[in-house]
Amino acid sequence: xxxxxxxxxxxxxxxxxxxxxxxxxxxxxxxxxxxxxxxxxxxxxxxxxxxxxxxxxxxxxxxxxxxxxxxxxxxxxxxxxxxxxxxxxxxxxxxxxxxxxxxxxxxxxxxxxxxxxxxxxxxxxxxxxxxxxxxxxxxxxxxxxxxxxxxxxxxxxxxxxxxxxxxxxxxxxxxxxxxxxxxxxxxxxxxxxxxxxxxxxxxxxxxxxxxxxxxxxxxxxxxxxxxxxxxxxxxxxxxxxxxxxxxxxxxxxxxxxxxxxxxxxxxxxxxxxxxxxxxxxxxxxxxxxxxxxxxxxxxx
Amino acid sequence: xxxxxxxxxxxxxxxxxxxxxxxxxxxxxxxxxxxxxxxxxxxxxxxxxxxxxxxxxxxxxxxxxxxxxxxxxxxxxxxxxxxxxxxxxxxxxxxxxxxxxxxxxxxxxxxxxxxxxxxxxxxxxxxxxxxxxxxxxxxxx
Numbered sequence: 001x002x003x004x005x006x007x008x009x010x011x012x013x014x015x016x017x018x019x020x021x022x023x024x025x026x027x028x029x030x031x032x033x034x035x036x037x038x039x040x041x042x043x044x045x046x047x048x049x050x051x052x053x054x055x056x057x058x059x060x061x062x063x064x065x066x067x068x069x070x071x072x073x074x075x076x077x078x079x080x081x082x083x084x085x086x087x088x089x090x091x092x093x094x095x096x097x098x099x100x101x102x103x104x105x106x107x108x109x110x111x112x113x114x115x116x117x118x119x120x121x122x123x124x125x126x127x128x129x130x131x132x133x134x135x136x137x138x139x140x141x142x143x144x145x146x147x148x149x150x151x152x153x154x155x156x157x158x159x160x161x162x163x164x165x166x167x168x169x170x171x172x173x174x175x176x177x178x179x180x181x182x183x184x185x186x187x188x189x190x191x192x193x194x195x196x197x198x199x200x201x202x203x204x205x206x207x208x209x210x211x212x213x214x215x216x217x218x219x220x221x222x223x224x225x226x227x228x229x230x231x232x233x234x235x236x237x238x239x240x241x242x243x244x245x246x247x248x249x250x251x252x253x254x255x256x257x258x259x260x261x262x263x264x265x266x267x268x269x270x271x272x273x274x275x276x277x278x279x280x281x282x283x284x285x286x287x288x289x290x291x292x293x294x295x296x297x298x299x300x
Numbered sequence: 301x302x303x304x305x306x307x308x309x310x311x312x313x314x315x316x317x318x319x320x321x322x323x324x325x326x327x328x329x330x331x332x333x334x335x336x337x338x339x340x341x342x343x344x345x346x347x348x349x350x351x352x353x354x355x356x357x358x359x360x361x362x363x364x365x366x367x368x369x370x371x372x373x374x375x376x377x378x379x380x381x382x383x384x385x386x387x388x389x390x391x392x393x394x395x396x397x398x399x400x401x402x403x404x405x406x407x408x409x410x411x412x413x414x415x416x417x418x419x420x421x422x423x424x425x426x427x428x429x430x431x432x433x434x435x436x437x438x439x440x441x
Contacts, residue, residue: 129318152315218323267405269322269414282322283411290408 052085061085063145064097066109070158079156081147082106088139095123095134098148098160111160118276121208124215125160126151131212133276151215167211170228174235174255181245197242204237204284206277213271213281225260229271229281232256236284239291250295257292265289321415325398332395339388346371386436390429397421 064084070076084101086092095113102109112122116135123134126149128142139146154162184191213229214220220228227235238244239252256262262285271281319327350368360366364373375381401417404410410417 129315218326266326267322267402267414268326270320272411273320273322280411282405282414283408286406286408286411289406 060088062088062092062097062139064094064101065145065147066098066101066160067147067149067156068109068159069156070108070110072158082109083145090140092139093135094125094127094132094137094139094142094146094148097139097146098134110158119208121210124151124210124212124276125149126215131216131274133210133212136276151211153215153217153221154211162211164211166224167209167214167228167230170214170226170231171209171234174227174231174252176231176234176238178238178241178244179248180243181248191243193241193243197240201237201240203279204233204240206279207233207237208277210276212274212276216270216274218268218270219264219266223260223264226264227256227261229265229285232262232265232285232288233279233281236288239288253288253292253295256288257295262289262292321418325401325414325418325421328394329398329402332391332398335388335391336395339391382436386429386433389432389436390425393428394421394425397424 062085064086065081066084067079068076068082069079084097084105086097086100089096093116095116098109098111099113102111111125111134113134114120114122118133118136121133124131125134126132126147127134127137128147131151134148148160150156150160150162154164154167157163180191207230209230211230213233217226217229220226235252235256239249239256244252265282265285267282267286269282272279272283275281350371357366361369364370398418398421401414401421404417405414
């Protein structure tokens with residue numbers, strides 16, 4: 001520790017004695033307490049400054065800037081960025097970094113996360129200008145300071161938490177579940193899929209509903225009714241599943257070929273670029289477009 | 301739902317630096333498309349007003365003094381028009397090349413290299429534009 005605090009003490013005590021004759025209303029005890037409080041504040045500010053300096057000097061920390069917003073606290077209604085210096089460990093992900101900041105610096109820092117292994121799809125953030133999954137993004141691969149924001153094009157509820165209701169509505173609107181025309185007579189019989197067909201839908205089954213693609217899509221941002229890449233991918237997954245049968249496939253194609261369906265896609269490839277599960281979303285949407293055309297083309 | 305905050309520009313063009321190839325291709329395609337539509341109508345307006353004014357007299361036509369010819373000659377004598385013509389070529393070439401790229405995308409061909417085909421169309425546009433400059437600018441000074 002430095003020798004600063006004792007010096008401050010003497011400074012303040014002299015100030016105290018000189019001020020005493022003028023302010024008779026305040027008792028010496030109060031003044032002493034106030035002085036102690038000031039001293040403590042000084043000391044803590046100093047400690048903070050020292051910690052800051054130490055953090056800057058220490059190469060093994062990473063600077064993260066996190067978007068903060070809390071509509072329930074008046075002082076926090078104006079969004080701001082908070083800077084944290086997080087000790088770096090090998091293999092650290094963006095989620096690890098914000099978790100460290102929450103656990104050690106500010107317990108009010110709010111974000112969704114669960115499995116930490118890119119399965120649950122809870123922690124999609126806007127990191128350094130791109131939609132990424134916090135738990136799948138290595139801190140070492142990002143430029144400093146790392147800017148962590150909530151997903152764009154979605155309403156912010158608090159800090160990094162966005163309102164997912166609209167995204168889930170879009171997902172539900174394409175009936176994202178297996179629904180075959182005919183089920184086998186015996187309920188316990190397996191409904192087998194050919195290997196080739198499985199390969200065809202394989203990538204589309206990997207969706208974890210993280211909404212990174214939906215957030216990156218310019219068209220979805222401008223057209224609230226547009227199904228969006230994730231929902232169209234879901235539709236693809238079941239429309240291409242041969243076990244569902246022809247009439248269900250036609251129904252699914254009718255859903256996706258509506259005004260706010262596949263034809264809104266302008267092939268910007270934003271969704272394909274950001275998908276943390278590497279689903280070729282644009283490719284699937286394009287294939288659905290061709291299927292929709294084939295369905296409607298009649299040459300007689 | 302609780303209150304939410306509109307983050308303004310971050311929602312759209314505020315993050316243009318982070319746009320990827322496919323996004324730029326889309327923006328350029330829209331832009332060049334509108335420029336071509338604008339040019340088309342200007343073109344129709346200028347020519348359709350100049351043609352009826354052209355003299356039917358063969359002697360005037362031979363001397364190159366009819367209104368249509370003089371209009372075109374006046375336009376071509378302006379350096380600004382020459383530069384705009386180079387620009388028009390660049391816009392048209394990019395729109396054609398990116399249009400071919402989009403055709404491939406629609407057919408589902410080479411979607412993995414869509415960014416490379418965008419860069420290729422940009423480079424080709426640049427090359428063709430540069431190569432056209434001597435032809436367009438010749439005699440403008």
